[in-house]
Amino acid sequence: xxxxxxxxxxxxxxxxxxxxxxxxxxxxxxxxxxxxxxxxxxxxxxxxxxxxxxxxxxxxxxxxxxxxxxxxxxxxxxxxxxxxxxxxxxxxxxxxxxxxxxxxxxxxxxxxxxxxxxxxxxxxxxxxxxxxxxxxxxxxxxxxxxxxxxxxxxxxxxxxxxxxxxxxxxxxxxxxxxxxxxxxxxxxxxxxxxxxxxxxxxxxxxxxxxxxxxxxxxxxxxxxxxxxxxxxxxxxxxxxxxxxxxxxxxxxxxxxxxxxxxxxxxxxxxxxxxxxxxxxxxxxxxxxxxxxxxxxxxxxxxxxxxxxxxxxxxxxxxxxxxxxxxxxxxxxxxxxxxxxxxxxxxxx
Numbered sequence: 643x644x645x646x647x648x649x650x651x652x653x654x655x656x657x658x659x660x661x662x663x664x665x666x667x668x669x670x671x672x673x674x675x676x677x678x679x680x681x682x683x684x685x686x687x688x689x690x691x692x693x694x695x696x697x698x699x700x701x702x703x704x705x706x707x708x709x710x711x712x713x714x715x716x717x718x719x720x721x722x723x724x725x726x727x728x729x730x731x732x733x734x735x736x737x738x739x740x741x742x743x744x745x746x747x748x749x750x751x752x753x754x755x756x757x758x759x760x761x762x763x764x765x766x767x768x769x770x771x772x773x774x775x776x777x778x779x780x781x782x783x784x785x786x787x788x789x790x791x792x793x794x795x796x797x798x799x800x801x802x803x804x805x806x807x808x809x810x811x812x813x814x815x816x817x818x819x820x821x822x823x824x825x826x827x828x829x830x831x832x833x834x835x836x837x838x839x840x841x842x843x844x845x846x847x848x849x850x851x852x853x854x855x856x857x858x859x860x861x862x863x864x865x866x867x868x869x870x871x872x873x874x875x876x877x878x879x880x881x882x883x884x885x886x887x888x889x890x891x892x893x894x895x896x897x898x899x900x901x902x903x904x905x906x907x908x909x910x911x912x913x914x915x916x917x918x919x920x921x922x923x924x925x926x927x928x929x930x931x932x933x934x935x936x937x938x939x940x941x942x943x944x945x946x947x948x949x950x951x952x953x954x955x956x957x958x959x960x961x962x963x964x965x966x967x968x969x970x971x972x973x974x975x976x977x978x979x980x981x982x983x984x985x986x987x988x989x990x
Contacts, residue, residue: 654970681885683720696726701781710752715850717784722855723867725794726786730765733782738775796866796885803948806925808941810898813921817844830909840902849920861938863931870919872971879955889951891958896945916968
């Protein structure tokens with residue numbers, strides 16, 4: 643067994659190398675059409691008769707006032723990225739000791755409203771007060787169903803596929819910084835109007851990509867879908883490269899960076915490519931399908947292509963230079979410098 647005595651894990655995703663070693667120990671399953679792996683955020687299970695159950699599980703640990711809605715949307719996004727319509731949600735809600743009953747009611751109302759918005763059934767779950775927490779945490783599980791021939795899986799990508807990005811980056815990270823660190827932003831000269839606009843990104847355009855994912859699948863030619871989340875666009879592109887077994891050649895100058903994101907990242911010395919990016923969607927598709935995809939999802943822009951080669955991300959405009967990688971999300975790194983966590987009270 644490897645010795646990890648010198649390894650200090652930081653908040654965020656497990657290092658990809660460690661996760662890959664752990665997943666390599668799992669036994670096979672003939673009914674598991676798509677199992678766990680780097681860049682795979684949901685599983686596909688053969689139900690027989692041409693039907694596939696898609697299942698995803700994702701927690702929300704960056705506490706915000708919208709944690710219930712977050713939990714629904716991030717899990718629904720993962721199911722939709724396999725071409726399935728999210729249908730049933732099961733949350734496990736962990737509340738800190740001494741939490742007011744109103745907190746449980748608020749979270750339940752948020753979950754219920756988000757499920758209603760996406761026409762998802764709240765199928766079950768669990769709620770408890772947990773020792774040792776300083777904020778609520780939700781671990782969600784989402785189920786969906788699709789026909790076998792409509793299943794979207796990253797190992798079906800082909801060299802020459804185009805990579806499109808919807809909306810731009812980084813909606814979620816920008817909104818969280820505006821909501822949870824407004825004082826720090828003001829101290830660094832970010833205008834009040836920019837902070838307010840950034841905070842509104844959580845609602846408009848929001849972090850759901852379900853509509854875009856399903857519209858892209860209807861347009862046809864889609865080989866893979868992936869939603870950039872923790873670690874930002876750079877991490878999502880690397881996950882797409884690993885999952886597809888191909889090289890992603892990306893043009894950073896074609897990546898749309900929201901104006902609020904640019905202003906806030908410049909003020910805080912953060913790289914938007916590594917900032918929490920829920921709300922955007924990566925689409926790998928046949929080159930001939932790009933026009934139809936842009937008609938179906940007008941906010942999509944081509945930012946690169948897939949090519950033969952090991953799973954890596956190369957910046958086209960800089961020769962063979964690799965896209966920067968991020969050990970952890972820029973949001974977590976910033977809050978470490980403040981000595982606080984997202985959602986923690988701040989002087990204002």
